[in-house]
Amino acid sequence: MSSYELWKELMRSGDSSVTALQRAYVYFYQAFIENNRWQQYLNGVLTTLWVTAAALVLGIILGVIVAVIRTAHDQQRPGQRNPLLGICNFILKIYVTVIRGTPMMVQLMIMGFVIFASSRSFALVGALTLGINSGAYVSEIIRGGLMAVDGGQMEAGRSLGLNYADTMRFIIVPQAVKAILPALGNEFIVLLKDTSLISVIGGKELLYAARGVVSRTYEAMYPFLGTALIYLVLVMIFTWLLGIFERRLRQSDRR
Amino acid sequence: MIDVKNLSKSFGDHLVLDNISEHIHPGEKVVIIGPSGSGKSTFLRCLNLLEIPTKGSITFDGVDITDPKVNIDGIRRQMGMVFQHFNLFPNMTIRKNITLAPVWTGLMKQAEADEAAESLLRRVGLEDKAEAYPAQLSGGQKQRIAIVRAMAMKPKLMLFDEPTSALDPEMVGEVLDVMRELADEGMTMVVVTHEMGFAREVGTRVLFMADGIVMEQNTPSELFGNPKCERLRGFLAKVL
Numbered sequence: 334m335s336s337y338e339l340w341k342e343l344m345r346s347g348d349s350s351v352t353a354l355q356r357a358y359v360y361f362y363q364a365f366i367e368n369n370r371w372q373q374y375l376n377g378v379l380t381t382l383w384v385t386a387a388a389l390v391l392g393i394i395l396g397v398i399v400a401v402i403r404t405a406h407d408q409q410r411p412g413q414r415n416p417l418l419g420i421c422n423f424i425l426k427i428y429v430t431v432i433r434g435t436p437m438m439v440q441l442m443i444m445g446f447v448i449f450a451s452s453r454s455f456a457l458v459g460a461l462t463l464g465i466n467s468g469a470y471v472s473e474i475i476r477g478g479l480m481a482v483d484g485g486q487m488e489a490g491r492s493l494g495l496n497y498a499d500t501m502r503f504i505i506v507p508q509a510v511k512a513i514l515p516a517l518g519n520e521f522i523v524l525l526k527d528t529s530l531i532s533v534i535g536g537k538e539l540l541y542a543a544r545g546v547v548s549r550t551y552e553a554m555y556p557f558l559g560t561a562l563i564y565l566v567l568v569m570i571f572t573w574l575l576g577i578f579e580r581r582l583r584q585s586d587r588r
Numbered sequence: 589m590i591d592v593k594n595l596s597k598s599f600g601d602h603l604v605l606d607n608i609s610e611h612i613h614p615g616e617k618v619v620i621i622g623p624s625g626s627g628k629s630t631f632l633r634c635l636n637l638l639e640i641p642t643k644g645s646i647t648f649d650g651v652d653i654t655d656p657k658v659n660i661d662g663i664r665r666q667m668g669m670v671f672q673h674f675n676l677f678p679n680m681t682i683r684k685n686i687t688l689a690p691v692w693t694g695l696m697k698q699a700e701a702d703e704a705a706e707s708l709l710r711r712v713g714l715e716d717k718a719e720a721y722p723a724q725l726s727g728g729q730k731q732r733i734a735i736v737r738a739m740a741m742k743p744k745l746m747l748f749d750e751p752t753s754a755l756d757p758e759m760v761g762e763v764l765d766v767m768r769e770l771a772d773e774g775m776t777m778v779v780v781t782h783e784m785g786f787a788r789e790v791g792t793r794v795l796f797m798a799d800g801i802v803m804e805q806n807t808p809s810e811l812f813g814n815p816k817c818e819r820l821r822g823f824l825a826k827v828l
Contacts, residue, residue, distance in 0.1 A: 485673055495689055499692055508677075511679070
């Protein structure tokens with residue numbers, strides 16, 4: 334009989350000779366090691382990571398498209414407005430307003446239980462919802478960055494005969510990206526943590542795994558503390574990577 | 589070369605340019621002076637359509653560039669512009685600043701553009717700055733690079749919008765020297781400036797603008813030596 338089983342037995346029978354440390358060991362063992370439960374957390378983390386990555390990519394793609402179209406619309410010369418751009422801008426404004434104006438949780442439930450009610454790929458639906466949600470926020474961050482670049486830069490690019498798209502691509506966007514990286518990093522950290530919400534529509538990510546263990550063992554503390562710790566470590570790794578990237582972009586600032 | 593007919597520009601209710609007609613001939617060095625708010629920068633910026641005229645037409649080499657169907661990028665490639673605040677691209681090295689436009693507009697291959705950039709940099713004495721970033725340069729150096737960047741497109745004419753107004757006094761000379769050299773080579777130039785010495789020395793014609801119109805124009809010696817209208821006399825008394 335292992336010490337875990339021995340102490341657990343003693344605790345169950347109400348033996349007061351079990352020390353606090355022994356108790357902690359029992360709970361820890363039960364939460365992470367018994368029945369190879371760590372594999373459930375690991376699978377949860379993997380799901381969390383790929384959902385984050387998928388939502389991130391979708392969010393950036395949507396965000397860039399929305400930001401560029403809306404900025405192009407705003408930068409049109411008065412009297413030379415393109416009606417197609419006007420319609421696109423109007424639709425995108427509704428998208429941003431609706432996404433930013435409703436709670437993430439409600440959006441997940443609508444996507445999971447209404448629009449994709451028949452789908453069994455819960456994590457995929459979750460990633461899609463998170464991506465669409467993130468796109469709205471990212472687009473506003475990027476739009477802010479594009480507008481913050483000095484107007485003289487666009488004029489200089491255009492005066493050299495570069496067209497609008499090339500000026501954006503080579504001159505405006507690289508400067509905007511550098512300026513918005515901290516805000517973007519913040520958004521991605523929020524996104525990583527928001528993946529925990531997809532457990533409400535059945536996405537088997539990290540929190541889902543922890544809740545599974547809690548309902549099995551009737552012990553909440555270690556699974557949830559462990560989950561918090563794992564999220565913290567993931568975010569810290571992410572922040573570190575972002576810092577490296579920022580330093581590389583700051584190259585042109587050196588004097 | 590450039591024919592401006594009945595050009596008007598207003599920002600909202602504010603009329604900045606009031607029915608200006610002017611002609612700029614090849615090889616001319618036209619210097620525009622006048623008090624601030626007189627519309628001289630706006631006039632210059634209309635010439636390459638950074639400002640869209642409210643009324644009137646601008647013809648460049650026989651093409652009406654105010655026509656919305658005209659490829660304005662193609663027109664701008666033939667007109668260099670230098671700004672008051674340099675507007676170098678801070679995210680690129682000096683070499684990239686200079687070669688970006690020639691390469692991406694298809695004027696030159698990268699190797700060819702690099703070579704051109706090098707010889708241009710040598711002309712302004714900044715050949716050792718090719719791999720530097722704009723933040724590492726002084727104002728005078730930045731403006732010389734900005735001139736070189738515009739020159740790399742091999743333009744037919746150069747527009748200067750107060751090129752020395754944002755510089756420390758001791759750096760004005762080095763920029764004017766480059767412009768003087770350019771003038772000597774026969775480049776057509778339109779210069780908005782407050783440097784009266786430069787206007788007198790380099791200009792072939794000086795326009796005095798005030799209240800959105802060209803109030804007086806003449807050769808530099810006549811305009812400075814024998815000003816006719818009251819506004820110009822008052823202006824010159826203040827700046828000379």
